[in-house]
Amino acid sequence: MHSPMIDHMLVLKRVIHYIQGTLDYGLHLYKSCSSSLVSYTNADWAGCPDTRKSTSGFCIFLCDNLISWSSKRQATLSRSNDEAEYHGVANVVSEARWL
Template sequence: MSQSSYAENILDRAGMSQCKPCPTPVDTKGKLSASSSAPYEDPTKYRRLAGALQYLTFTRPDISYAVQQVCLFMHDPKVQHMEALKRILRYIRGTIDFGTHLYKSSLQSLLSYTDADWGGCPDTRRSTSGYCVYFGDNLISWSSKRQPTVSKSSAEAEYRGVANPSFRRRMTEKSSENVGHVAIQNSCHGHDSNDRTVDAFGNVETLRFKRSHLIPFRVRDLCTNNG
């Protein structure tokens, strides 16, 4: 599945049809901030382009994080935010034919991956979590989103990050059952955590926070007791 024509249209609207391609959609050396630079002169243009890019993420998981970041500042875009948005467009110019591929697969298992930073937003110190879910060999769901509250530790950020894909996998299992699809054989989850915060199939590690202490137990129930 590809939205190459739609991507070309976005580049035309931005006046960047002949721009120089960029190898990556985001600069990982720094974080965007609400007070990073002077206000951008045409906020309406910024909002239109950022909104259009959101629809492109329907088939382009590779730009989900970058688009999520620029959309955080649609209410008051700065010059630096527009430069970040243009970097995404330059990346799209070089990857115009990219999309999501669906393959015939004999596998009928769900596998999800997730990760989260800790306090990555320089303005609010909220963490950003992302996940992707595979059904067999096919990527079927993905997301990148800033967490709604500040996490007191990296462990809490990881717990919050692992909750969403766990619920998404369970919803997919239920939907598959409702439409009469062959039952999903198994469901598992992988994550990146230096603190060993999540062990959904075994013992839960010592909790390092209070308000989110129920999340790992709910995740473990979803994994072991089929919700």
């Protein structure tokens, strides 16, 4: 930001062009009679070939509406697929606690 170059401006122009093409995208919210909170999670064990860290992701639905989602590399190494899944579940539970 202190010394922008031509390459930076080209990337900025590309990002703005992408955003202009996605103005009609969005999340749809539907009226629903139930008030259930449902979450889904998944993890891949040692999916990163460089660090051998797992990647986990989740999505949380309130009724039929998607209200939160995330996908990120886990901070610690998992010794098994079960441990990687456990870390993913811990992430979604900590997120759902604030909803």
